[in-house]
Amino acid sequence: MSQKRSALTPVPDEVGHHYDRFALSAATKPGDNLHVGYWDDPESEVSPDEAADRLTDVMAEKLKIGAGSRVLDVGCGVGGPGVRIARLTGARVTGISVSQEQVRLANSLAESAGLAEQVLFQRANAMELPFPAQSFDAAIALESIPHMPDRGQVLAQVCRSLRPGGRLVLTDLFERAPIPAAKRPTVDGFHDYFMSTMVQAEDYPPLLRQAGLWFEEISDISEQTLRKSFIWLSARMSRAQPGLAAMFGDEMTGRFDAADMVDVPEFGYLMVVAKRPEE
Numbered sequence: 172m173s174q175k176r177s178a179l180t181p182v183p184d185e186v187g188h189h190y191d192r193f194a195l196s197a198a199t200k201p202g203d204n205l206h207v208g209y210w211d212d213p214e215s216e217v218s219p220d221e222a223a224d225r226l227t228d229v230m231a232e233k234l235k236i237g238a239g240s241r242v243l244d245v246g247c248g249v250g251g252p253g254v255r256i257a258r259l260t261g262a263r264v265t266g267i268s269v270s271q272e273q274v275r276l277a278n279s280l281a282e283s284a285g286l287a288e289q290v291l292f293q294r295a296n297a298m299e300l301p302f303p304a305q306s307f308d309a310a311i312a313l314e315s316i317p318h319m320p321d322r323g324q325v326l327a328q329v330c331r332s333l334r335p336g337g338r339l340v341l342t343d344l345f346e347r348a349p350i351p352a353a354k355r356p357t358v359d360g361f362h363d364y365f366m367s368t369m370v371q372a373e374d375y376p377p378l379l380r381q382a383g384l385w386f387e388e389i390s391d392i393s394e395q396t397l398r399k400s401f402i403w404l405s406a407r408m409s410r411a412q413p414g415l416a417a418m419f420g421d422e423m424t425g426r427f428d429a430a431d432m433v434d435v436p437e438f439g440y441l442m443v444v445a446k447r448p449e450e
Contacts, residue, residue, distance in 0.1 A: 180320045181366045183296050187269035189366050206248070206314040206342075207400035207440065209392065219403040226396065227252040227313065228259070230340045233388075233444050234309040236262045243267070243307040243332060245297050245325070245341075246315020250277025250290070256311070257281075257290045265307070267295035300328045307332050312341035317367035326382035326445075333447040339384065340444050344369040347393060347439035357431045358438055364427040372441055379445045388444040396440045398433055405430035 208222025209229055217225070230252075236242060238261030244253040247266030250273075257264045268274050277292035284290075295301050297312075297319055310329050319325050322343075329339055346369055350358055362368060372389060379386045405428055432438060 180368065181318050182320065183269045183298060186318050186366050187271070187294075190268070190270035191272040206252070207396045208403070209395050210399060211395065213394060213398075219399065222399070223251075224255060226342075227255050230311055230313060230342070230442070231256050231260060233340045233442075234311060234338050236260050236309050238262065240308040241265070241306065243300075243302070243310040243329070244292075245310055245312040245329065246318065247273065247277055247292050248313075248315075249273050250280040250292055252311070252313050253277065253292065254281055254284050254286055254290055257286050258284065262309075264290045265302075266290070266292040267297065267300070268292065269294065269296055297325045297328060300332050302332050304331050305334045308334055308337050310337070310339045312339070314342050316341055317344045317369065318365070322370065323378050323381055326378060326384060330383040330447050335447055335450040338387075338444065338446040340442065342392075342440060342442050343375075345372050345439045345441050346370075346437060347372075347391065348437040350435065350437045354435045354437070357435055360427040361429075361432060361438075369438075372439075375441075375443050379443075383447065384445040385448050386443075386445055388442075390442045391439055392442050393436075393439040397438070401429045401432045 206223060207226065208217075208219045209226035210217055210222050211225070234242065236256075240260065240262040242253075242256060242262045242264045244256070244264055244266035247253050247268050250266060253264040253266040256262060266277055268277070271294050274292045274294050278287070281287050281290040281292065297315070298321065310333060312325075312329070316322055316325060326339075333339065344367060372391070375389055376386045408429060
């Protein structure tokens with residue numbers, strides 16, 4: 172399985188520092204959903220924030236959890252999905268991120284939502300999960316695994332942390348078709364900006380098997396997610412540009428426009444469902 176990125180493979184500490192600065196910049200506000208939206212109908216007028224909540228809900232439904240379930244949120248961002256899952260299902264959620272600032276904002280969100288006793292976020296590396304074996308009934312990785320240096324190692328760590336029968340639902344970036352050379356700089360710019368990599372869809376069944384997980388489902392949800400999300404992200408980044416420039420300097424100024432990704436249909440977004448087999 173080859174991770175496709177023009178630059179070096181993401182390093183957890185560097186990713187954490189990168190997203191610390193995003194969390195402190197004007198590009199992030201309390202309660203943010205820092206991931207794409209899901210529109211059931213491409214013609215829907217649902218807002219990006221509502222669509223982002225819808226993606227969380229679609230994934231949570233596949234976890235098959237309820238009140239009292241223990242859920243691991245792998246790469247929790249600033250806490251929006253984890254808090255939403257806890258509120259809607261009654262599950263107890265533990266979220267992790269390599270960004271200390273994201274963790275701070277996520278815990279603040281849980282407290283303001285009155286869920287601090289039910290939802291906890293902490294700084295941790297998904298490559299070395301700090302939890303005893305079989306600690307969780309389910310795990311979710313919403314758009315976080317593209318930022319990790321070794322998907323197989325993360326999946327093995329998640330498998331170890333799940334109880335028998337526990338389910339994992341994740342989203343990832345993948346190459347739907349070979350990306351033309353003319354579009355490659357745009358895709359490389361995306362990966363460099365967000366410190367990510369992408370895979371081939373066919374990589375997942377063997378990755379899951381090698382990690383000890385049973386493959387259940389893989390879905391290409393690019394049509395439901397990417398176009399409107401890239402348009403929204405472009406507008407948001409444009410509004411936040413002065414704050415991003417102040418935080419990142421020339422490093423992040425004028426290097427990438429998410430709107431350019433609309434014209435790269437070969438760039439895809441998938442959802443994967445797996446579970447740890449019953450013993």
